[in-house]
Amino acid sequence: MEGRPFNDISYERFLSEDKLVGSRCQKCGALFVPPRSICIKCYGSEMEWVEMKGKGRLAAFTCIAIGPPSMIKEGYDRKHPYVSGVVELDEGVRVVARIEGVDGTRPETIKIGAPLKVEFLHRGEGENSTSFLAFRP
Amino acid sequence: MRGPRKLGRGVAMVGAGMSKFGMFGDKDSKYLFAEAFHEMLSTVDKGIDPEDIDALYLGNFTNDFFVHQGHWGPIISDLLGLAPKPATRTEGACAASALAFREGVFAIASGFYDVVLVGGVEDMSKRSTEEVTQGLAMAASPYEVKAGFTFPGVFGAMATAYFARYGASREHLMNVTIKSHNNARLNPKAQFNVSIRDIMNQRIEKAKNKGEPPPAWRDEKEFLRDARANPVVAWPMHLYDCCPISDGASCVLLAAEEIAKDFTDNPLYVVGIGQGSGKGLHAKEDLTYFEATRYAAQEAYGLSGLRPEDVQIAEVHDCFSIAEIVHIEDLGFFKPGEGYKAVEEGLTRLDGSKPINTSGGLKCKGHPVGATGTGQLVEIWKQLRGEAGERQVPIRDLRVGAAQSLGGTGGTCTLTILERK
Numbered sequence: 001m002e003g004r005p006f007n008d009i010s011y012e013r014f015l016s017e018d019k020l021v022g023s024r025c026q027k028c029g030a031l032f033v034p035p036r037s038i039c040i041k042c043y044g045s046e047m048e049w050v051e052m053k054g055k056g057r058l059a060a061f062t063c064i065a066i067g068p069p070s071m072i073k074e075g076y077d078r079k080h081p082y083v084s085g086v087v088e089l090d091e092g093v094r095v096v097a098r099i100e101g102v103d104g105t106r107p108e109t110i111k112i113g114a115p116l117k118v119e120f121l122h123r124g125e126g127e128n129s130t131s132f133l134a135f136r137p
Numbered sequence: 138m139r140g141p142r143k144l145g146r147g148v149a150m151v152g153a154g155m156s157k158f159g160m161f162g163d164k165d166s167k168y169l170f171a172e173a174f175h176e177m178l179s180t181v182d183k184g185i186d187p188e189d190i191d192a193l194y195l196g197n198f199t200n201d202f203f204v205h206q207g208h209w210g211p212i213i214s215d216l217l218g219l220a221p222k223p224a225t226r227t228e229g230a231c232a233a234s235a236l237a238f239r240e241g242v243f244a245i246a247s248g249f250y251d252v253v254l255v256g257g258v259e260d261m262s263k264r265s266t267e268e269v270t271q272g273l274a275m276a277a278s279p280y281e282v283k284a285g286f287t288f289p290g291v292f293g294a295m296a297t298a299y300f301a302r303y304g305a306s307r308e309h310l311m312n313v314t315i316k317s318h319n320n321a322r323l324n325p326k327a328q329f330n331v332s333i334r335d336i337m338n339q340r341i342e343k344a345k346n347k348g349e350p351p352p353a354w355r356d357e358k359e360f361l362r363d364a365r366a367n368p369v370v371a372w373p374m375h376l377y378d379c380c381p382i383s384d385g386a387s388c389v390l391l392a393a394e395e396i397a398k399d400f401t402d403n404p405l406y407v408v409g410i411g412q413g414s415g416k417g418l419h420a421k422e423d424l425t426y427f428e429a430t431r432y433a434a435q436e437a438y439g440l441s442g443l444r445p446e447d448v449q450i451a452e453v454h455d456c457f458s459i460a461e462i463v464h465i466e467d468l469g470f471f472k473p474g475e476g477y478k479a480v481e482e483g484l485t486r487l488d489g490s491k492p493i494n495t496s497g498g499l500k501c502k503g504h505p506v507g508a509t510g511t512g513q514l515v516e517i518w519k520q521l522r523g524e525a526g527e528r529q530v531p532i533r534d535l536r537v538g539a540a541q542s543l544g545g546t547g548g549t550c551t552l553t554i555l556e557r558k
Contacts, residue, residue, distance in 0.1 A: 062293030063372035084285040096284040112301035
């Protein structure tokens with residue numbers, strides 16, 4: 001964990017290892033998820049990796065009926081919308097993620113503030129594999 | 138920000154024109170810009186010799202991707218016979234020509250140029266919806282794209298946060314849509330110059346002609362609640378909450394204040410300009426407003442010495458219905474959480490105390506991305522000079538108007554304040 005650069009490439013690699021991580025400034029303690037390599041609170045550059053507990057609450061969401069080609073390929077369409085959202089982690093920072101295990105056709109059943117836990121989605125094989133951050137109730 | 142900003146010298150708008158906005162299979166970027174330029178020339182009361190234009194600033198976002206040509210400054214300067222005068226393209230996603238305008242103002246304020254043409258163009262409708270979606274996604278944060286967010290999705294998510302905080306609902310968004318259509322009905326340049334009522338009547342007529350039972354909507358809201366008429370795009374954003382894919386161009390002519398009267402006795406002075414930059418959805422300090430718009434507004438009000446209540450009319454970047462509500466709060470016209478109530482009470486209608494998007498807004502006038510920023514200023518030009526025809530606002534002594542643009546998912550926001558003196 002220690003030797004990896006504090007950037008999006010490392011963040012993605014951690015996702016593929018079922019870890020949601022951020023960087024913490026060793027000088028002032030500010031936390032950034034996804035990671036930043038410089039602290040925008042005190043401009044310190046000594047960062048350390050921290051793994052999130054993976055618990056949070058739904059801060060905002062949308063049920064997407066017309067998605068990009070990658071989501072259409074996964075089988076989502078007007079009749080089968082998927083849900084994307086903003087999750088406020090217990091550690092106090094927000095992330096954007098897919099929201100699984102909720103009914104996108106019944107948005108009235110999805111509640112802001114609902115507790116969620118992290119889940120990692122892995123799609124594709126080998127070099128074409130990608131991992132996605134997700135949360136579910 | 139360290140105290141109010143200053144311009145080196147005053148700048149005035151002395152002409153403004155736009156093409157019709159819409160989906161045109163047979164009109165390309167050059168044709169559309171020529172149409173806007175031609176109209177602009179006709180609005181300069183005392184005439185302008187294009188020879189006197191010192192430089193061009195042009196906003197465009199997607200031509201690299203859609204027509205595989207990125208170098209649009211010189212293409213347009215050549216088109217207009219301005220070459221070898223300098224041409225510079227600005228990029229700010231959906232705020233591209235708002236940035237062109239700002240650069241033009243700076244160029245004159247610095248004393249370097251006296252007369253500058255600024256404008257924008259976008260040619261989008263010849264591509265598939267899938268390609269357009271991909272092209273526009275180039276302006277979103279990569280984290281949002283990875284989480285499956287589309288543009289309507291980002292604004293949909295902001296709407297859910299706004300609803301939860303302030304107790305608003307979809308019904309309130311419908312008020313924005315109905316008002317935009319009512320205004321656009323009076324704007325012959327608008328892509329959808331029809332009211333929701335007109336659309337309902339057309340559908341009823343069509344059903345009758347086909348011998349089908351006509352839909353029995355009682356009012357506009359019932360039409361908008363009908364999932365067949367108004368399907369969901371990214372809940373709570375439905376079709377009628379979203380701006381369309383459009384082609385179009387717009388431009389305005391700027392001149393140094395001391396020579397403005399050479400062109401017209403009725404110039405509009407650029408009294409406020411502001412620009413801010415924003416963060417991705419996850420990093421925003423709050424999900425119910427745009428920090429970048431608030432920063433831009435602070436800068437523009439500071440420069441002008443005006444307050445939000447001094448702005449009599451405004452065009453705001455209503456790419457989605459919720460955005461109009463958020464913007465009128467961010468600009469200080471209404472308190473946070475009160476924008477939706479102001480719309481419901483009719484305050485933002487053409488005949489209200491603070492008319493918003495008299496042109497029909499992006500929703501109905503159309504949103505040819507790069508042309509939108511200066512396109513908004515064309516509407517303010519018409520209104521402040523009393524030339525808006527049927528949709529002229531009935532405010533007595535109309536002097537101050539503003540236009541707010543937003544690029545991407547709030548990455549680039551601007552505010553321009555114009556005054557007739």
